[in-house]
Amino acid sequence: MIFKNQLTDYKFYILLFLIPLLICGISYGLIFIFFFISRRFSPALLTQNVEGKKILVTGASSGLGKSTAKILAQHGANVILVARGKDSDANGKSRLDYAVEEIKACARDPENQIIEGFKLDLKDREKIFLDIPSLLTKYNGIDWVILSHGFSSPGEIFNQSIQDAEATIAGKETIMENLINSNLLGSIRITESLFSACQKLKIDFPERIIYVASVLANVTFTGYIGYCASKFGLRGFVDGLRNELISSKTKVHLYLPGNMDTPMFENENKIKPACTFEIEGASVALPPDEC
Template sequence: MWWLLWPAVAAAALLIAGTLLGRLLPRRHTALAGRHVLVTGGSSGIGRSLAVLCAKQGAHVTIVARDEARLEETKREIQAAVEGARVQCLSLDVAKDAAAVRDAIFRAEQELGPLYFVACCAGFALAQRCEEMPIATHRRLMEVNYFGVLNVLHAAVPGLKARREGRIAVVTSLGGVVGLWGFTGYCASKYALVGLSHTLLQELKPYGVGVTLCYPPDTDTPGFEQENRTKPEETRLICETAGLFPPEKVAQKLLDDVMAGNINSTVGTEGMLMTTVGLGMGPVGSAGQLAREVLLMPVFRLVVAFFHRSWDGIVRDCMRKRDESKKSE
């Protein structure tokens, strides 16, 4: 019967070996000093925090967003934090016109040099029952969250491949690995980003271009504040179980993972647990990652089953309260 234990023994050995190698071998750090970094959604939230961090490491930064006033505010913040920082603003809706995005990126490279790191942080969330959300809103979620990323990468990838170096970061969501009540449109757009990024990772690996996906939980940003104004009770209660994180923490973890060449970037215990289970067919970035997943997947899968049971209970309780309220009217 001992042969039944060999998978666990092999995984444990792999975990130990991966951990030791990770400590003994030099990490694959990426130097950003003098490099050109472009951040979409760079005027607020995770994108803004990431732009500041990159500038502090000596990068030349292009920040992209629609609101010119907030872009200029972010530019002043970066220049105040980093003496002599080279920062440019691009007021642009990355979801609308692929040709305009391509032209803007060309102009940005003319000003600050060829891109090395492209971070796609622009996006928004809106929670509503599937049938109650207008089709136009479903479409807008896909346009901003998916095509807003695709338009940028479609324009930037040829140059990265030609130079055979570079980094890409795509901010998806924990809603990109698990469906959440009220988030049909949002989760669909974020799931699409995972498929896009995993496929792009395979295409770009031979060219020395890395791809990192960020799976943030609820993050304390202006967008999150706006989202909460209309969020149904079921969605709010389910999302609260994962906690609320500051954008600076999410951005720092993302930048650390990008510089280390990691494929996945998460913060918090639940983020690590949910991405481990939800990305079971995803690419493997290291022996240590593979070992952790092999060892922990059975336990994590059981925990996630309890998550779903808890979420189902929240939905039932909310439905019962509404039904009782209608009867009392």
């Protein structure tokens, strides 16, 4: 009887040692899997192996697009910066011109890297379908495309519907049309013009296309109905595109950032409805360089 009790105690102490060991093993395993997955999808990977790549970045005159273009140029990529390039200042320069100068100044090898601006309004259908083939011919194809253009105009539907009714009667573009036209159709047009031109010119499709949507492509938010519609639509388009290209060499990505400290965010804060501020609370906007 005494012997049996001693044996039970012996097993108990082994279990006491083995169970924590097992828990530690499982925890380390999970940490390793999480680390492996997060490394695979880390945004920092975007800067690896970009040297010499020809990368077209839309929305590159400001905010996230400009920061992305800068980081890519610092890592040796050739960057073609796309924006409207309107509103020149007293020196006759637009913010796209200034962005090109700034990015050239910090490129790894400015003498040999292509850092050029390309003026294109993504609402201008005809110009997109005419200009993209010339651009592909000029650079003999594009390796990556990053679509970071965008616009937001927060407001409640009660007010915006009145403004939109007046705009429609005056024959002007409404707020809702502007949002869909810039954020959703702008991205669709670029994609279609690239694919049609690549086929016509017998040039390889881009290796990667990265679409910038927003967390508001997943959840709706008071004050952002039109913006959400444009970004939900973009998510649908990108998911569909990814399915169609699953067996091709082109990788399709969708980026869903939260608040970023950019001119767009600054402008939003000037016109956001009070209830949007209330729901949002003390939210943090990250610098675009860190996104």
